[in-house]
Amino acid sequence: xxxxxxxxxxxxxxxxxxxxxxxxxxxxxxxxxxxxxxxxxxxxxxxxxxxxxxxxxxxxxxxxxxxxxxxxxxxxxxxxxxxxxxxxxxxxxxxxxxxxxxxxxxxxxxxxxxxxxxxxxxxxxxxxxxxxxxxxxxxxxxxxxxxxxxxxxxxxxxxxxxxxxxxxxxxxxxxxxxxxxxxxxxxxxxxxxxxxxxxxxxxxxxxxxxxxxxxxxxxxxxxxxxxxxxxxxxxxxxxxxxxxxxxxxxxxxxxxxxxxxxxxxxxxxxxxxxxxxxxxxxxxxxxxxxxxxxxxxxxxxxxxxxxxxxxxxxxxxxxxxxxxxxxxxxxxxxxxxxxxxxxxxxxxxxxxxxxxxxxxxxxxxxxxxxxxxxxxxxxxxxxxxxxxxxxxxxxxxxxxxxxxxxxxxxxxxxxxxxxxxxxxxxxxxxxxxxxxxxxxxxxxx
Amino acid sequence: xxxxxxxxxxxxxxxxxxxxxxxxxxxxxxxxxxxxxxxxxxxxxxxxxxxxxxxxxxxxxxxxxxxxxxxxxxxxxxxxxxxxxxxxxxxxxxxxxxxxxxxxxxxxxxxxxxxxxxxxxxxxxxxxxxxxxxxxxxxxxxxxxxxxxxxxxxxxxxxxxxxxxxxxxxxxxxxxxxxxxxxxxxxxxxxxxxxxxxxxxxxxxxxxxxxxxxxxxxxxxxxxxxxxxxxxxxxxxxxxxxxxxxxxxxxxxxxxxxxxxxxxxxxxxxxxxxxxxxxxxxxxx
Numbered sequence: 001x002x003x004x005x006x007x008x009x010x011x012x013x014x015x016x017x018x019x020x021x022x023x024x025x026x027x028x029x030x031x032x033x034x035x036x037x038x039x040x041x042x043x044x045x046x047x048x049x050x051x052x053x054x055x056x057x058x059x060x061x062x063x064x065x066x067x068x069x070x071x072x073x074x075x076x077x078x079x080x081x082x083x084x085x086x087x088x089x090x091x092x093x094x095x096x097x098x099x100x101x102x103x104x105x106x107x108x109x110x111x112x113x114x115x116x117x118x119x120x121x122x123x124x125x126x127x128x129x130x131x132x133x134x135x136x137x138x139x140x141x142x143x144x145x146x147x148x149x150x151x152x153x154x155x156x157x158x159x160x161x162x163x164x165x166x167x168x169x170x171x172x173x174x175x176x177x178x179x180x181x182x183x184x185x186x187x188x189x190x191x192x193x194x195x196x197x198x199x200x201x202x203x204x205x206x207x208x209x210x211x212x213x214x215x216x217x218x219x220x221x222x223x224x225x226x227x228x229x230x231x232x233x234x235x236x237x238x239x240x241x242x243x244x245x246x247x248x249x250x251x252x253x254x255x256x257x258x259x260x261x262x263x264x265x266x267x268x269x270x271x272x273x274x275x276x277x278x279x280x281x282x283x284x285x286x287x288x289x290x291x292x293x294x295x296x297x298x299x300x301x302x303x304x305x306x307x308x309x310x311x312x313x314x315x316x317x318x319x320x321x322x323x324x325x326x327x328x329x330x331x332x333x334x335x336x337x338x339x340x341x342x343x344x345x346x347x348x349x350x351x352x353x354x355x356x357x358x359x360x361x362x363x364x365x366x367x368x369x370x371x372x373x374x375x376x377x378x379x380x381x382x383x384x385x386x387x388x389x390x391x392x393x394x395x396x397x398x399x400x401x402x403x404x405x406x407x408x409x410x411x412x413x414x415x416x417x418x419x420x421x422x423x424x425x426x427x428x429x430x431x432x433x434x435x436x437x438x439x440x441x442x443x444x445x
Numbered sequence: 446x447x448x449x450x451x452x453x454x455x456x457x458x459x460x461x462x463x464x465x466x467x468x469x470x471x472x473x474x475x476x477x478x479x480x481x482x483x484x485x486x487x488x489x490x491x492x493x494x495x496x497x498x499x500x501x502x503x504x505x506x507x508x509x510x511x512x513x514x515x516x517x518x519x520x521x522x523x524x525x526x527x528x529x530x531x532x533x534x535x536x537x538x539x540x541x542x543x544x545x546x547x548x549x550x551x552x553x554x555x556x557x558x559x560x561x562x563x564x565x566x567x568x569x570x571x572x573x574x575x576x577x578x579x580x581x582x583x584x585x586x587x588x589x590x591x592x593x594x595x596x597x598x599x600x601x602x603x604x605x606x607x608x609x610x611x612x613x614x615x616x617x618x619x620x621x622x623x624x625x626x627x628x629x630x631x632x633x634x635x636x637x638x639x640x641x642x643x644x645x646x647x648x649x650x651x652x653x654x655x656x657x658x659x660x661x662x663x664x665x666x667x668x669x670x671x672x673x674x675x676x677x678x679x680x681x682x683x684x685x686x687x688x689x690x691x692x693x694x695x696x697x698x699x700x701x702x703x704x705x706x707x708x709x710x711x712x713x714x715x716x717x718x719x720x721x722x723x724x725x726x727x728x729x730x
Contacts, residue, residue, distance in 0.1 A: 294575055299557075299564040302550075306558045309547035316501065316545070317628055318533030319561050424551045428593070428605040432551075438610035439549030 020074050024067055031066040035059050109376055116282055120275045130274050134281055134346065136386045138339055141285040143366040143378035145335030148292055150364065151373035152301065153328035154308025154441060156213045159200070159220025160363055163193040163333040165355035167340020169227060172240040172350055182246035182345050186338060193337025196223075197329040205322055220360055228352040239351025243344050248276055277346055284342060288335045289375055295331070296425045304328050305373075305425070309440045369410060371417025372441065380418055450476035450681070453514060454632045454664040455500070455537070460509035462495050462688075469495045470506070471688040477632065477681075479516075482658055482665045484675045487685035488708060493668045494542060496685070497636055500666075501539045502528030513537055515631055533562050538630035540621045542637045542668075548610030552601050552620055555609050556592035559627030564588055595623035599653065615646040622653065632664040633657060639671040647671060651678050676700070684708065 040059035043050045119125060119133060142164065149157045170189040174180040180188070200219050204212050227234045234240065245253060251260040253273035260276075261268040295301040303324045306314050314321050344350050366385055370377025388406065392399045414420060420436035453476040462470040469492045477483045485493050498504040500511055500523060511523040513535040521535035532538045547555050557564070567584030568575075596602045599619040604612060609620055618638060625633055638654075639647045655678055657663050669675045675682065675696070682699045684692040686708040692699055699705055 291575070298568055298575065298581075299561050300568075302554060302558050303561055303565075305550060305554075306547045306561075309549055310545050312503075313541070313545035313547065314558070315503075315529045316532060316539050316541070317559050317561065317624065318529050318531075319558070320529050320533075422549055424554055424606065426553055426557060426589070427551070428553055428589075430606050432606050434549055434551065434608040438608040 015074065020071070023074070024070060027070045028063060028067050031063040032059075035062045035066075112376075112379060113286075120278050127271060127274060130271070130278055132387065132390055134274070134278050136382050137278070137281040137285050138343060139363065139366055139382040139386050140379055141281065141288050141339045141342075142336060142363045143370065143382055144285065144288045144292060144375060145332050145339065146363050146367050147370075147373065147375070147378055148295075148304070148335070149328050149332035150367050152292075152296070152308065153304040153325065155204075155325060155328060156209075156216070157329075157332070158213050158217035158357075158360055158364065159223075160216075160332070160336060161355045161357070161359040162200075162220040162223035163197060163336035164340040164343065164359070165223055165227060165352070166193045166196050166333075167337030168344040168350045168354070169234060169240070169340075170337065171341035171344045172243050173234070175244050176240060176242075182244065182341070186341050189341035190334040190337040193340065194330040194334035197331075197333025198326050200333075201326040201329040205325060217357070217360075220355075220357060224352050224355050227355070235351075237351060237353075239349055239353070240344075241349040243348050243350065245273065245348065246276075246280065246345050281339075281342055281346075284338050288338075291331075291335075292375065300324070300327060302425055365407070369407070369417055371414075371419035371421075371436075373422055373439070374417065374419035377417055377419035450478040450481070452479045453477060454479040455666065456510075456512045456514070457496070457500070458510045458512075460496065460499060460511065461507045462492070462499055462504060463507040469688050470499070473509075473685070473688070473690050475683050475690065475693060477664055477666050479631075479664050480658055480662060481680040482654060482667070482678050483681045483683065484679040485666065485668050485683050485685065486670070486675055487691075490687075491685040492688040493685055494636060495688075497539065497634055497668060499524070500531075501537060501634060502526055502531045513632065532628050532630065536629065536631040537634065538625035538628045538632070539634040540618075540625055540636055540638065542640065544614075544617050544621050546609040546617055546621060546624070549608060551606050552596065552609055552612070553589070553592055553605045555620060555624050556595060556627050557588060559624040560588045560591065562628075591627060595626055598656065599623045600649075615642050615649075618642065618646075618650070619653065622657075626657065626661070626663070630663055632666060635665065635667040635669075637668050637670065639669055639674045642671075644673070647674060650674065654678055 036059055039062055040054065040056055042053045042055060044053045045051075116137075120130060142160070145163075146157065146160045149155050149160070167189040170192045171182065171185040174185045174188060175182075200216065204215050207215055228236055230236065247253075248260050251258070251263050253260045253276065255268045256262070259268070260266075260272055266272070292301075296305075303314070303319050304327075306317075306319065307321060307324050307328075311321055314324070343354070347354075362385065366378055366381040369385065370379070370381035389399070389403065392402050395402060410418070416436040421433035422436070422439050423433055424431060455477040456474075457476075458474050460470050460473040461468065471492075473492075473496065485496060487493055495504065499506045499509075502523060506524050509524065513521040513523055513531075515521075515536070521531075523531055523535055523537065526535060547558060550558070564581075564584055568581040569578070593602070593605075596605055599616075599622065601612075601616060601620060601623065604616065609617065612620060618641075622633070622635065622638065635654075639650055642650060651674055654665055654667070654674075658665055667674075667679075679696055682692075682694065682696055683690060684699060684702070684705050691704045691708055692702045694702070
C-alpha cells in the first residue's frame, strides 16, 4: 500500500502547460530584446574604422540559458501544490537572518567600534585600506547626518550634498582669505551649514511629499551652480587648491623639525597623517552618532519623530512644526558641514565636481538601504555601498550594473532597509523594538 | 434660545465659516461651561467638525469671535492665534474623528510628545538637555509620572511600551484622549470619541469623561452621534443643522425639542407641530 501511495506524481504538483509555455515565450522575447542587441552585435576596431561583428550563436546560447533557467524554476519551485508558499526559500532565509541578527545585534555596535579603533594598527592595514575606510567613515557621518532629516523627521532631502559643499567651501575660503586654521574653521563650517539649513528650511516649510523633494533637489543644484559660476570668489570650475592640512594640537605632519614625527621621536612617515585623518573622521562620525542618539531622547528628537508620524497631530498638541522642521534641517546640515570641512582638508583641493547630485543620491541610498532612522543600518549600508563599489572596481563598466542589481535585490528582500525596526526613545518596563509596519515614512515616500 | 452658562471656558460669538459658495457655519453663538460636558450634535453635514476646526485653529473663521477664558480672567482670542498656540497658550486640546496617533511610537512616547512644551522649556531648548543638566532629568521624571497617571486612568499601563499603532481601536481612542490630557488643557474638544466603540468601551469612555470633568476640572466639548454618550453624560447640548443652531439646552430640553426631532427625522417645517403633538400624546399614554 505504501508503495502505491509514494509512486507517481504527488497530488497537486502539476504543471499548467499552456501557462508555462506562454511564460517561456514571453521570457524568450524579453531576453531577445535585451541580449539580441547587446550580445549579438559587437563593434571591433579594424583597419580603416569600426567593423560590426555578428555573434548570433553567442546570443542564442544566452537566450537559451535564460529560457531553460526559467523552465527549471517552473519545474522545481513554482509547481508546488497550492497552499504552500511559492517562495519558501526566501522566507526561511528571512527568518534565519532575523534570528541571527537578533543575536548579533546586541554586540554588533560595540564590536564595530572596537574594530574601528584598532583598525589602523592591524598588520594587514595598508594605505589603500586606510583611504578606503576614511571614505567609508565620511559617508557614515553623512548618512548619520541625513538620517536626522530623512529618518527621524521624515523630510525627504535630495539636496543634502549642498551642506557638504557649504562646509567644504567654508573651510577652504576662510583658510584662503583669512588664513584660519582647520580647528577654527570646523565649528564655523558647521554653523554656516546649519544657517543654510535654516535658509533652505523656510521655503520648504509648507511643502509636502514630492514637492519638498524637488525643492531640496533644486537647492543642491543652486549651490553647486553658484560655486561653479562665481569665478572671482570660489575659483569656479578650477576649484580651490592648497587647502591647509590640520595639525595635531599644533604639530604639523611634516618632515621638518617640530613636526609630529620629530616631536614624538618617530621616523617621518606619510602614513602618520593618514592615520590621524582616520581618527579625526572617526571622532567626527562618533560625535554625530552621540549627538543624534542624545537628541532622540530629548523632546526635540521626539518631536522630529512625531512630525514624521503625523504633522497635524503635532500641531494639535502645541508643537511648533515650523521650528521642529527648521531644527531638523539645521542640525542635519551642521553635520554635513563638519564632514565637508573634513573632506576639504583631506583632499587639499575641492571643486564643484565633488558635489553633484549623485553624491546626494548616494547618501540617501545609504540611509534608505540601512533602514530609515537606524544608526547601525547606516554603517552597514555605507560599508556595503562604498566598499562594494571598490570590490567591483575590476568589473569596470559592469560595476554600475552589478550595483543596481544588488540594490534591487536588497530592496525586494527588505523593502524597509536592512535594519527596519525602531527602538523607542524611552520605556517604562521593557524596551520593545517597534516593527517597521507601524512606523510612518514621513513626507515624500 | 441660548442656554445660560455662568462661568464659560469658551464663548463662540457670531461664528461664520464660508467655503466658496457654501456657508458651513451660519451665525453660530454658544457658550461652553467651565466644568460642564457640552455636546455638539446634529445630522451629518451639519457643520460640527467645521466648528471644531475653527475653535482649534485648523480653519480661520470667515467672521466671528472665539474666546477662551481661564480662571484667572485671562482671555485668548482663538480666531487670531496660530493653531499650535491654541493648545500651548490657550490650553484648548483636541482629538480627531479619524484617530491621529503617532503609530510608530510607543504609548509612553505618545504621551511624552503631548508634554513637549514644558519639557522643551526644561531642556533649555535642547541646550541644557544635551549636556545632561539635572533640571531636565527632573522634568522628564515629572512628565513620566503624568504619563503614568493618564495610562492608569485609561487602563493602558500594561501597554506602555507597545507601539500605538498596535493597540486595538478602542484603546487608540483612549490613548488619544490621554495624550490630549497630557497638554493639561482647560478645555478638551473631542471629535466623535465613541465612534466605533462597542457598548462596554463606550461606557468606559463615559466614565473617563466624567472623571476628567470632575477630577481634572477640565471642560469637555464633544461632537457625538452616540446618544447613549450624549444623553448619559452631557450637562448641556447644542444642536446644529445646516450650520445653524436649532436648539441649545439641557438634555431634557433637547429630548423634547420639536425642531431637533424634525431635523433628525426629516420632517417639513409645517409638520413640526403635528410631530410635536404626536410626541406629547406618546408621552402621556
